[in-house]
Amino acid sequence: MWTDPGGTATASKHLINDLDLTLTSPDGKRYSGNLFENGQSKVDDGFYRDRINNVEGFLLNNPTRGIWTITVNVFNAPEGPQDYALVISGNVQMGHVDLVPSALTATPPDLEEYNTVNLETTLKNLGNRMIDVFDILVEQVDPDGKVTILHDANFSSLDGGRSTRMDWTFTGKRGTHTLRVTLDPDGLVPESDETNNVLELVYFFKGYDVRVSAQEAEVHIDPGELADFNLTVSNRGNVPDEFRVSITSAPPGWSAQLVADTFALDAGKTTPVIVTVIAPSNATAGEFADITFTAKSLGNTTKTRSLKLTTVVNQIFGLELSAPRSHLEMLPGAESDFTLRINNPGNGPDRYELLMPTGFDAGWFPTIPEPYLVLEHRSNGETVLRLAAPNPAFAGTSEEFTVTVRSTKSGMEARATLSAEVIQFYDNGYTVSVREVEGEVGSQHTFPVTIDNRGNGPVNYVLSLGAPTPEWSAGFELSNVTVPGYGWTTVNVTFTVPQGAESGASDFSLAAIPSGGDRLQQNFTFNVLQYHDLEMSITYEDATVTQGMDVRVNLRLRNLGNGVEDVKVLLPNLPSLWTFDIESDTVSVPAFGTVDLTLVVHTNRETRGGDYPVRIVARYGPPPQPTSEGTVKVTILTRADLIVRNGLLETSEVEIFEGTLVQLTISVENQGETGAKDIYVQFFIDGAPIGQPLYIPEMLPGALETLTTSWNANVTGLHELSATVDFTGDVDELNEDNNRASTQVNVEPLVLKTSPGFGPVAMLIALATLAVVVGLRRRRDLR
Structure with missing residues (x-):
């Protein structure tokens, strides 16, 4: 609006200036004065100019927020200079506010976790108008994404073009933390630039830790030998560190050595x-x-880890056998003792068994009063073999035999050769000539009895x-006989071994009752030979198991023979790395009796899935040992095998910009033959977990x-x-190396256009409107 110089009434155009x-x-939209449509100013798409009125104005009901520019141009002013007035009304302000955080620092840098750090920043108002009050929000985001509010309050009165300094403190666990300062976080203050209110800083907390592991923490060695413990020291911190290792002193006689005592490791190495x-060379079993x-961290000496290493001495076995008297002279039917001296030169206690010698001629009967002898290390002891000479026996009858002593722990044996001879004596009596001292069931035996009448x-x-027993059919061929003086006669004795006789010794008693004089009596022992026959039956509940599980098999051993059978159960064709346990390696089955056993087959974790026949053999009797056999079919199911299907980790976005919320997707498949439970899946960004694991x-x-x-995607x-499936390692899998999938993405920065504030606009519009109104009234008055 301006006051125009007076013109002439006859002029075609009254406006001068x-x-x-x-x-x-x-x-950037342009509006020209007095260009209206439906009562409001409209955008000038051409080049409209009012050449009639000295009042020009604008009217906008909903102006865009931000800075509006009013321009006054002189088209023609022949009677200048020309003054003018601007009137602006509405929700407008002169000047603008622009809040900006800057110079964000955290000191001191690189502290160890949970130490206190000072955080400082400068708050600036880059505008030209004072702000009375605004909010300040300070946040800390830890490596797990957890947000901690360090400061959330308002700040009063910051003039335009002025700044102020503020500080806070924070702490945290090891890793990278993001510190963020936000001015006017809720957008309550109109600003000329709303994009510069946030400032971030990254701070790294150091952490120290150490871990120690060993391939074997207990090793068994022989006396005088050395054991190497292979250990691994790990830097479990997140920064390079130096470590010192040490060992405790060894017991007397032992020695322990450590190759190195100090070394440096990068994080995770x-x-x-x-x-x-x-x-010691003289160590006992x-x-x-x-x-x-x-192992101790030198970055933080409070971080130590210890591991106990145990070395155990094995038992060394030894056996030495000797006999102080290796030859004895005996009367017929007499018993004599051979003293046997056993020496244990080993480094541990052992139990020795004196085995019953075999191969004696008829009539010689060995016995062992105490077959077992226990000796401490490097000690000796004695035991006895008792021998009965035959009766009757001619003078000069001799027997040479070998005795064997066996270690029940190691199976080691030692032997000694002994001999005995029958000496001559003079007397009267009768002689029983037993030609056969053993036989099978059902066999018939006859031997003569010579009666010698020395009268x-x-x-x-x-x-x-x-x-x-009454089942034996036995007797003399004559019930009585008369022998002349100084003479002798022979009468046969016959007996048949019954079918149900158990193997072993059977005692007979011979008697001759004379018509005058002392009663004559003779006993003899007949050994029933053992025949061997064994039947084995197999039962089991379920032989379908997962790799590494056990199969329980029940065995019943039935002895169809007449003597005790020492049965050894074998599994000769077990698959590779399978083992088995049985209650007893060798079991004795009584004659005509049964014994039940439980056999546990231990499968191997690495066995392929499929069917495996397990052959069970019961070996018994003397060499060549007969067998009774059976087979169990074991079906192996493979363990669970969790994989990321096709090894793919998919993202919802192809191009990712800063601030984008991206969906990450994987497909988890169990390709094993066994189910899996309690599976945890963790997503990671640059090795750091994304949220909590999925279950x-x-x-x-x-x-x-x-x-x-x-x-x-904020970085x-x-x-x-x-993404890692079963990242806790709790699921026992067939393959532990196919649980991970990864992909690389590039996060592009997001470029935003600056939008100035709307403060001055309403004022400009109000001034323009007022100018229009005043101008119209003045022209109306001039008319």
Whole structure:
């Protein structure tokens, strides 16, 4: 609006000085004065100018928020200079506010976790108008994404073009933390630039830790030998560190050595360490040495780990056998003892068994009063073999035999050769000539009994034979006989071994009752030979198991023979790395009796799935040993095998910009033959977990599960996204190396256009409107 010089009434155009008013919006739209449509100013798409009025104005009901520009141009002013007035009304302000955080620092840098760090920043108002109050929000985001509010309050009165300094403190666990300062977080303050209110800083907390592991923490060695413990020391911190290792002193007589004592490791790296322990040469079996290995972080000496290493001495077995008297002279039927001296030169206690010698001629009967002898290490003891000479026996009858002593722990044996001879004696009596001292069931045996009458007149002898049981058919061929003086006669004795006789010794009693003089009596032992026959039956409940599980088999051994059978159960063709346990390696089955056994077959974790016949052999009897056999078919199911299907980790976005919320998806499949339970799946960004792990309660064989999580791409640059199935390692799998999938993505920065504030616009519009109203009234008055 301006006051125009007076013109002439007859002029075709009354306006002398002509001014043009232009309004430009924040988004660049141009409005010309007095260009209206439906009562409001409209955008000038051409070049409209009012050449008639000295009042030009604008009217906008909903102006865009931001800075509006009013321009006054002179089109023609022949009677200048020309003054003018601007009137702006509405919700407008002169000037603008622009809040900006800057110079964000955290000191001191690179502290260890949970130490206190100072955080400082400068708050600036880049505008030209004072702001009375605004909010300040300070946040800390830890490596797990957890957000902690350090400050959330308002700040009063910051003039335009002025700044102020503020500080806070924070702490946290090891890893990378993001510190974020946000001015006017809720957008309550109109600003000329709303995109510069946030400032972030990354701070790294150091962490120290150490871990120690060993391939074997207990080793068994012989006396005088050395054991190498292969250990691994791991840097479990997130920064390079130096470590010192040490061992405790060895017990007297032992020695322990450590190859190195100090070394440096990068974060997450490991190094091998060898500890050598040497046992004393005179160590006893079971003697042990406990050595404690300790690794200490020099970055934080409170971080230590220790591991006890145990070395146990094996037992060394030995056996020496001797006989102080290796030859004895004996009377017929007499018993004599051979003393046997046993020496244990080993380094541990042992139990020795004196085995019954065999191969004696008829009539010689060995016995062992105490077959077992227990000796401590490097000690000796004695035992006895008792031998009965035959009766009758001619003078000069001799027997040479070998005795054997066996270690019941090691199976080691030692032998000694002994001999005995029958000496001559003079007397009268009778002789029983037993030609056969053993036989099979059903066999018939006959032997003569010679009655020697050393008297000088005839004597009548009533003969009788006492059999072991009534089932034996036994007796003399004559019930009585008369022998002349100084003479002798022979009478045969016959018996048949019954079919149900058990193997072993059976005692007979021969008697001759003379018509005058002392009663004559003779006993003899007949050995029933053993025949062998064994039947084995097999039962089992379920032979379908997962790799590494056990199969329980019940065996019944039935002895169809007449003697005790020592039966050894074998599994000769077990698949590779399978083993078995049985209650007893060798079991004795009584004659005509049964014994039940439980056999446990231990399958191997690495066995392929499929059917495996397990052959069970019961070996018994003397060589060549007969067998009774059976087969169990064991079906092996493979363990669970969890994989990321096709090894793919898929993202919902192809091009990812800063601030985008991206969906991450994988498909988990169980390709094993056994189900899996309690499965945890973790997504990672650059090795750091994304949120909490996802949980799958159970996956049956062949099951497929699709899992999705969200990731906010708030850091630009190249990143690795990954997912690990069973990242806790709790599921026993066939293959532990196919549980991970990963992909690389690039997060592009998001470029935003600056939008100025709308403060001045309403004022400009109000001034323009007022100018229009005043101008119209003045022209009306002039008319």
